[in-house]
Each structure stands twice: as structure tokens, then as C-alpha cells.
Amino acid sequence: MQDLAGKIAVVTGGGSGIGRGIALAAAAEGMHVVLADIEQGPAADVAREVSAAEVESLAVQANVADPDSVKALADQVFDRFGAVHLLCNNAGVFTLGDLADASQDDWRWVMDVNVMGVVNGLQAFLPRMRAQDGESHIVNTGSLAGLMAPRGLPIGVYTASKYAVVAISETLRMELEADQVGVSVLCPGGVQTRIWEAERNRPDSLGGPQPIPEPVAAVAQEAARGGGGAAMDPEQVGRIVIAGVKADSPYIITHPETRGLVARRFEAIMAAFDQAG
Numbered sequence: 356m357q358d359l360a361g362k363i364a365v366v367t368g369g370g371s372g373i374g375r376g377i378a379l380a381a382a383a384e385g386m387h388v389v390l391a392d393i394e395q396g397p398a399a400d401v402a403r404e405v406s407a408a409e410v411e412s413l414a415v416q417a418n419v420a421d422p423d424s425v426k427a428l429a430d431q432v433f434d435r436f437g438a439v440h441l442l443c444n445n446a447g448v449f450t451l452g453d454l455a456d457a458s459q460d461d462w463r464w465v466m467d468v469n470v471m472g473v474v475n476g477l478q479a480f481l482p483r484m485r486a487q488d489g490e491s492h493i494v495n496t497g498s499l500a501g502l503m504a505p506r507g508l509p510i511g512v513y514t515a516s517k518y519a520v521v522a523i524s525e526t527l528r529m530e531l532e533a534d535q536v537g538v539s540v541l542c543p544g545g546v547q548t549r550i551w552e553a554e555r556n557r558p559d560s561l562g563g564p565q566p567i568p569e570p571v572a573a574v575a576q577e578a579a580r581g582g583g584g585a586a587m588d589p590e591q592v593g594r595i596v597i598a599g600v601k602a603d604s605p606y607i608i609t610h611p612e613t614r615g616l617v618a619r620r621f622e623a624i625m626a627a628f629d630q631a632g
């Protein structure tokens with residue numbers, strides 16, 4: 356999809372970080388942008404920023420883990436704008452701690468938001484996107500951790516969820532080849548966002564916000580303060596996403612320096628094939 360001006364974008368998790376970056380980059384192209392987030396205040400703040408680009412914006416409180424909430428979001432957006440041309444299933448959370456020690460609540464929360472959030476977005480929006488005239492595009496936010504399991508960072512539950520997002524995106528792209536709906540999966544490395552404070556949004560029904568375990572607390576605090584060294588500016592990620600949409604890229608890669616990490620995973624898999632006979 357090359358010409359974005361005047362078209363409609365919906366960004367979940369649009370109140371912060373990468374979602375905000377995508378929203379601003381979409382607005383800079385002349386798109387009208389819907390910011391959907393579980394946090395209404397930040398979504399409204401980003402909607403005001405988007406409006407500065409002289410496009411329309413709408414902030415909607417929505418919980419991507421709740422299919423009824425996402426369906427209500429889609430109804431509101433299609434009622435107001437009549438079409439959706441860019442759907443960014445971006446909202447995501449992580450838990451910190453060894454996968455071996457993760458609780459049922461940890462698994463449920465991360466899978467509900469990161470995996471079912473994408474599924475709920477697809478079920479609520481895709482049928483009407485397929486039925487409308489013209490091209491449209493879906494960007495699912497995966498992660499570098501959807502392409503390889505990072506060593507030394509205890510985000511295994513998150514990694515499992517992001518492998519699922521990559522698989523969903525790859526499959527959907529094949530299924531929608533005959534339609535005018537492109538599909539990309541965004542796979543960033545470190546980005547300077549509030550993901551380290553994700554626990555703020557864990558519902559009470561799944562144990563409420565949990566403390567960050569001691570060994571990674573210092574890293575998390577540093578990242579939350581704006582440290583984290585090479586972490587990318589989310590506005591730059593947003594611009595890369597828009598370029599990926601225009602190019603209809605199956606994978607949107609933001610950190611070329613992480614290539615070796617992904618190559619090593621596939622080399623290990625290929626080596627196993629070599630040994631298979």
C-alpha cells in the first residue's frame with residue numbers, strides 16, 4: 356500500500372512507546388489515526404499529538420485481551436470512518452523471570468495480551484477490511500524475541516508469545532495473498548519504551564502488578580529511567596514501520612546489528628538437519 360494520505364490507521368497500545376511512534380509516523384503520511392489502549396489518558400495525549408499533523412484522531416479505551424472490547428473498538432471505528440486501511444496489532448506486555456518458574460497467571464496474562472490480542476484484532480477487523488474496496492495492511496508487533504530466544508534476559512514466556520505472533524503473521528500473509536490485505540510482522544530489538552513497566556497493566560484477576568525479580572530489577576530501573584544504551588527511539592521505529600508497509604515487507608526489521616543472533620539460531624537448526632542423515 357503506497358499512498359497512505361487520507362486513509363485510516365488503528366494502533367493498539369497506541370498510548371505509549373512503539374504504538375505512539377507508529378501513530379505519529381502514520382499521521383505524518385496524512386493518515387487519520389485511532390489510538391486504542393487500555394490506558395485512556397496516554398491514548399488521549401497521543402491523539403492530541405497526532406492532531407497536530409492536521410489529521411483526525413480518536414482515542415479509545417480498549418483491552419486487546421478481551422474480544423468484546425476489541426469488537427466494540429472495531430464497531431466504533433467502522434461507524435466513524437467507514438474503513439480501516441492499516442491495523443497495527445501492537446499492544447504487548449512482558450513478565451520478567453525464568454520460564455521454568457513462571458506461574459499460570461504469568462502465562463495467561465502474556466498470552467492473553469500478546470497472542471490473543473492479535474487474534475482478537477484479526478477477528479474484529481479483518482472481515483470488514485477484506486470486504487472493503489482497495490488495499491489494506493496489517494502489522495503485528497512481534498519482536499526480535501519472535502525470531503530467536505535471547506540468552507541472559509529472562510523473558511521466556513514473552514519469547515514464546517512472540518514466536519506465536521510471527522507464526523500467525525507468516526500464515527496470515529499466505530492466506531491473504533489473493534486479497535488486497537498485506538501482512539507484516541514487526542521484529543524490533545531494544546526500543547526505549549515503558550515495556551519495563553508493563554506490570555502496571557496486569558489485571559487483579561491475574562495477580563495484579565508483580566515486583567520485578569531482584570537479578571533484573573537494576574536493568575529494568577535503568578531502562579525505565581531512559582538508560583539502556585543502544586535502545587532505539589520509538590519514533591524511528593514508527594518511520595521504519597511505515598516504510599515496511601509501503602514495501603509490503605513480510606518482516607520489518609529495525610536493528611540490523613541483531614542479524615547474527617537470528618543467523619545463529621537457523622545455523623543450529625540447519626546443523627541438526629545435516630546430522631539427520
Ligand SMILES: NC(=O)c1ccc[n+]([C@@H]2O[C@H](COP(=O)([O-])OP(=O)(O)OC[C@H]3O[C@@H](n4cnc5c(N)ncnc54)[C@H](O)[C@@H]3O)[C@@H](O)[C@H]2O)c1
Pocket residue numbers: 367368369370371372373374391392393394397417418419420445446447448468496497498499542543544545546547548549550551552553556
Ligand atoms: N520496547 C522494546 O524493546 C520492544 C522490542 C520488541 C518488541 N516490542 C513490542 O512492542 C509492542 C509495544 O510495546 P512498547 O515497547 O511500546 O511498550 P509500552 O509499555 O511503552 O507500550 C505498550 C502499550 O500497550 C498498552 N497495553 C498494555 N496492555 C494492554 C491491553 N491489554 N490492551 C490494550 N493496550 C494495552 C499499554 O498501556 C501501553 O500504552 C509490544 O508488543 C512489545 O512486545 C517492544
